[in-house]
Amino acid sequence: MTATSAFFEQLTAVGHDPRLCKVRGSVRFDIRDGEQVEQWLLDIDHGQMRVTQGAGPAGTVITVSAEVAEAMTRGEMNGLAAIIRGDILVDGDIGLAMRVGRLFPKASESQEQAGSGSRAQADSGSREQADPGRGK
Amino acid sequence: MKDIAGTVSCIDGNTFIVSDTSGDVESSPAAPVGLFAADTRFLSRWVLTVNGERLTALSVDDSQYYEVAFFVVPGGPVDYVQADVSAIRRRRIGADLTESLTLFNYGDRDVDLDVRLEVASDFADIFEIKFAVGDKAGSHYTHVGPSELRLGYRRGTFQREVSVSASEPATFEPGGLRFTPRLRPGDRWSTQLRVEMRALRPDGVDLRAAARALRPDETTLPESVRAWVAQAPTLDTESAALQQVYHRSLVDLAALRFAPLSLGGATVPAAGLPWFMTLFGRDSLLTCLQALPVMPSMTPPTLRILASLQGARNDDVLEEDPGRILHELRYGESAAFEEQPHSPYYGTADASQLFVVLLDEYERWSGDAALVMELEQEVRAILAWIDQYADLTSTGYVWYERRNRATGLENQCWKDSWDSISYADGRLPGFPRATCELQGYAYDAKIRAARLARTFWGDPGYADRLEREAAALYERFNRDFWLDDRGYYALALDHDGTPVDSLSSNIGHLLWSGIVPPERAARVVEHLMGPALFSGWGVRTLAEGQGRYNPLGYHNGTVWPFDNSFIAWGLRRYGFAAEAGRIAEGILDAATYFQGRLPEAFGGFERHVTRYPVRYPTAGSPQAWSSGTSLLLIRTMLGLEPHQDHLAVAPALPPAFDRIALMDIPGRWGRVDAFARHRPDEPSDRGHHPASSIE
Secondary structure (H helix, E strand, O other): OOHHHHHHHHHHHHOEOHHHOOOEEEEEEEEEEOOEEEEEEEEEEOOEEEEEEOOOOOOEEEEEEHHHHHHHHOOOOOHHHHHHHOOOEEEOOHHHHHHHHOOOOOHHHHOOOOOOOOOOOOOOOOHHHHOOOOOO | OOOOOOEEEEEEOOEEEEEEOOOOEEOOOOOOOEEEEOOEEEEOEEEEEEOOEEEEEEEEEEEEOOEEEEEEEEOOOOOOOOOOEEEEEEEEEOOOEEEEEEEEEOOOOOEEOOEEEEEEOOOOEHHHHHOOOOOOOOEEEEEEOOOOEEEEEEEOOEEEEEEEEEOOOOEEEOOEEEEOOEEOOOOEEEEEEEEEEEEEOOOOOEOOHHHHHOOOOHHHHHHHHHHHHHHOOEEEEOOHHHHHHHHHHHHHHHHOEEOOOOOOOOOEEOOEOOOEOOEEHHHHHHHHHHHOOOOHHHHHHHHHHHHHOOOOOOEOOOOEOOOOOOOEEOOOHHHHOOOOOOOOEOOOOOHHHHHHHHHHHHHHHHOOHHHHHHOHHHHHHHHHHHHHOOOOOOOOOOOEOOOOOOOOOOOOOOOOOOOOOOOOOOOOOOOOEEEHHHHHHHHHHHHHHHHHHHHOOOOHHHHHHHHHHHHHHHHHHHHHOEEOOOOEEOOEEOOOOOEEOOOEOHHHHHHHHOOOOHHHHHHHHHHHHOOOOEOOOOEEOEOOOOOOOOOOOOOOOOEOHHHHHHHHHHHHHOOOHHHHHHHHHHHHHHHHOOOOOOOOOEOOOOHHHHOOOOEOOOOOOOEHHHHOHHHHHHHHHHOOEEEOOEEEOOOOOOOOOOEEEEEEEEEOOEEEEEEEEOOOOOOHHHOOOOOOOOO
């Protein structure tokens, strides 16, 4: 299983994310690898997520290469920079795409939170823990 | 719009063109002239010649911000004798640039004209211009077609392109296009030039296509500007100067409206021409606050886009933390390749608190409880950010120290230049730093959030906690920042808690936030209105006599109109109506020297010495929070305060104004009028005793 499919499988298992509690809509990821297209459809209803693999109509379609998708799931992609660079193609609602982008991990956090995916808004919140790179 | 000396600009949100007075663009790598969109320069050369000669403007009509007409004749300004041939260039900006060129032959012979337009694009990112970076990483291309000239730039999947075409037959060449019309005596000849700017994805679609599809039809723009101005209250005053600045402010705020990619077509104010034509957290929030009595409709989309981009994770390059409100958002090449951290950048220590302040103030005016409910989670995340992420030394204050050492901002308060925070003797403090106004904003945010929690969110426990925290902050702040021997508050705390003792305008914001005990206010006001800070036009950013004082120092001695508007608001809050009036009068007087358009900043020279406000060399204009300044000053002079379901009016006119009436002020009360005039039997130099107050 690729890191990308592992990511979507895990979203299916989680099923809910409080950061999307105001979001309603459907987003499809079209992941292109040569002639192959892998598709994942996310239906979001106020934080509840239904993830299905395969085609289906969606209000917003995000098209990326397999390489970019892998980088996203590794938390190595700044979504907005990638959109204006032409690495992530959004057809539909860019605002919704950006919100969904928050489901992806961040490289600096993915080591300590590997696997948990959606706990970026940890409120244990000690600053020293939160900013390991900050020197004094 | 002739604010950068010798230039004329034409604006539509983050799309704009800055040219010389004849309409030509001849850019150097470091000069912010040209045609720009999405933080990229799409035309760096746009020069018209007729029979090999450049043209000179006889007059320029720039009365509409989105349209400008240049009346030009061949030849230089000195050798003009009599022109048989003359021309009008009428330029309009929208999603694209159109320019209609009309040539006239008023001579008595036929003329054959060689009309050329030189065209080039360097596709410079706005930051390459700011930092005078010449080399680009990608490659340029040129495509000459039978009916268009296309110039492009490509770097990997990043592609920007500009296409120039004309309605009349033209010869296209790599460096431009030419026409060869023949005009009989009395004839005229016209062509419509079209310049389309594209931000292309690899599949050839413009990445702004969805946002652009939501733009209203171009032809509706004049009507939409009229409607924008018409929805604002009507100002009635005998002061032509005040009328001018009020109208100019409304129109400039219309000019600066732009639709961010991710906001579904809604518009927010861009911060200002030419460097800041994008979304800034602090600037847009303060502008909305200034404009609440007049243009409340700017607030919901501003809060919504900042909420949607609220920090959710930790990132040391973007300086993102959970709950933090962004500083700056850019769409150019340097953001695309993460050479600059603006996708988006979170390095601001005040936008988060100001978000809460604006939401509460907006509700008090509008009664829009639904927005308060919608943004509850975001406000709670902000308050958590204040306590968990902003308190870098665990001392109960908001501190800042950049984590992005390469491209982050050293000072993350509104005075964000590198040397803006200094001791009275000129030394720079260490990091982290806690400037005083950040604490005032945090205090105000907690007090206001407590009201929201109690009134709307049904969480009195949370409200109580916030009020306890605010009270503790008030105590602590008044102990640690107050310099009793000087009678004012320290500009900041150094990393070890030492007060940074210079005298600055920041203390005026403390009045606005309400963190000053009433018994201390008079001493603070004495400093604000004293000769070291008050120039006669307004309060200087840094007082004369401080080590780094310079009347032309960006944050070290200039006068900032927006800064003064908040200081005036604070003065009224503490009952210093006459002093607030002096500031309003000084700043509004200064506006008359700028044709009603207050620049970002002007020199801090003594008013009685220069007798006019000295232009700050690179000041941006129009600037959103400078445009908002007159609106807040009018609020301040009228003493407008929402009280539950009505608007209280407590006017205090300075001597310069005999009568100010603001009609149809929108709010939860519907629309009401506010009047202020001096009593006929009262000498106008005692104008701080208002005569009438009507709701």
